[in-house]
Amino acid sequence: MTWLLWASLAHASAAQAVEVQVLLRDAPRGTAPLVATTWLGEERTLTLVDDGSVPGDKPGDEVYVGRWTGEPVRVLPVRILLTSASGAQTVAAFNEVLDDGENDLSYVVELGDPVSVRRVASAWSQRSAEVAELARTGASIGWAALVLGYVAWLVGRSPGPR
Amino acid sequence: MSWRGWMTPLVFLLLAAVWTWPAPITAELLGRRADALGTVWFVSAAARLLPGLHDGLTGWPLGADYTRPDSWTMLLVGPLSALLGAPRVVALVAFLGVTASAWAAETFARSIGARAPWSLVAGMAYAFSGLGSTAFIEGYPYHLADPWLPLFGAAWLRAVDADGRPRDGLAAAALFALALGTSAWHGLAAAILGIGLLAAARAQGVVRPRPVLAAATAVGVLALAYAAAFFSNAPASEVASSGLGGLSTLSDRLLLHTAPGPAVDIDGRGQTAWFSAVMLAGLAVAPVLVGRDWRVRALGLTALVALGLALVPLPWASMAQWVPTSRAGALAALQAAFGRFPERLGWAWLAAGGVVAARALTELERIAGRWTWPLLAAAALEPFVALRLPQRQAVSPGGAPSAYGASAGAVFDLWPEDLARDPGWDLRVTNTDCFYQAAHGRPIADLCLLVPGQQSPRARLGEWVTDALLDGDASSVEARLSAFGFATIAWHPDVFRPSTRSRLAEALARVDGAPAESTDAGDHVVAFALASPAEGVAGAEAYAAWGAP
The missing domain is CATH 2.60.40.10 (Immunoglobulins)
Known part of the structure; x- marks a missing residue:
């Protein structure tokens, strides 16, 4: 409160x-x-x-x-x-x-x-602005790939019924 | 982990409070775009719009008929504005809407076998999405308050399953109506979900006719009534331009589905359709982990179809060539309504994809144990990091300038006409006038919702008034506006060019030598009182008889 x-x-x-x-x-x-x-x-x-x-x-x-x-x-x-x-x-x-x-x-x-x-x-320069935009997009795609890779790794290493 | 039922809404309530901050406590205006101003007006006017959707306090002196409101469900919360104030009601709709939508999606996930806390992933994916952030930042938070779509999905899945009953079908139809009432986009998303699940159930051979017939009958009646209302105001011919926000290429739309960059809010639009990476990963491994369940397969395929529809632009120009000229207006109405923001079909992608991911992660936790826990934390943090909320939200004063309170009667707002060619400026001006009316309550000359084919009296009169004042003819302005029943000219001087401003000030001083002036509520307003405004229907008759220049 x-x-x-x-x-x-x-x-x-x-x-x-x-x-x-x-x-x-x-x-x-x-x-x-x-x-x-x-x-x-x-x-x-x-x-x-x-x-x-x-x-x-x-x-x-x-x-x-x-x-x-x-x-x-x-x-x-x-x-x-x-x-x-x-x-x-x-x-x-x-x-x-x-x-x-x-x-x-x-x-x-x-x-x-x-x-x-x-x-x-x-x-700041147009180049810097583009880099900032691309960095967000790249980070977003990279993060999705990382999570996907982690989940795939978990599935691959885990025994059990599928 | 021992998870109690009450924890789910509490977690969503806390996350929504932070994500939508300061919505839980504020009486100020939230939102970057002019739509936020319009939404506040709509909530403030809801009580007087029902049941006929006619409003005598806007479009003065004729009044206005608003037969195509953006959201019917917002009409229901409108009466609360008398108690709490319209800006606060709109803010609470955002905060509580996110909470309710997330909880509903979580319930949907549990209905197909997901277990808490993994079922929360469905709620995060659906309610804390890029589409949700866009609606919140641009100012139409009723898009956030749609628990009906996931609840429809759950009810419809029961209806088309082997033990479906007619009452499940009727419940699904009622929830479909509520989704459609929230916004046309949510109705379309529900239709995609409904068709996808029905097709999958038929392919699986589990569907029974009675529940489907019950739902089809109810939805059929509703669809006919809705279509009649929708097309009754279709423009006569031309296909409308896609205008701002229409993304025409596939690459643009793909980029829209990633985290927004620094330039996203530059023109007040804030558009993104970002979705959770945890949802995507869960969806991707679902065929391996839980693919034997036909419901998971059905929801997964439906999610992908919805994503495809959100990504692939419809060829409106080609479609126009195949439509008879007599139906061009109907096509134009469809394009204007659904052609500009197809990414909003992604609500079906988020609802279906989220529940499939939650079900898959439930299974993954069973076989991989605590290694899956970081995914839960990631799902909770993603919307804050990727969408940068609540930092990106804009707050501005919630009331109207006090100069409006200096007298009573209809107000004519005077804004620069040389900026009116920019549609963004025109919308901003119109919605600002409407937003102020939510506080001052006096009749205004603007049309506060789109009325196809009609121009507001403010827009019709504005150029003539400005020209006459610049010519020094204040007496004609005073006589005409008084004849139309206006009691005040509310001038917004700061946004005029300095050279124009001084000439207008000189002319307006001849209308009222002692105007009311205020600089509160974020605007500088000078209110000039007009002598002897016409009363009753005389103003409307004079305006109707006036030949616009």
């Missing part, structure tokens, strides 16, 4: 956090990503950094990271901008459905004409 009460309270007190990651490869000097939102009526901008100053960020890996926190919001409008010497330009907008707890929003920006922005599961 105490455990249930504790878990209930822990759940109720959870604040909403959003970590934004943007992969921006081969960006010209002075170009950096910026994200903006309207969070329950409040205009917010977030400068994303790639200097290791945000926990979890690896400096110089071209993945820019930033973090918002606030009161729970169901759908967060996220506008992605690129800043340069000539100012800030909005390159994409998304409406993101959020969870009450921790949320990861990851995007890949591809410079070109026009600039394209994709929502992805992880802002």
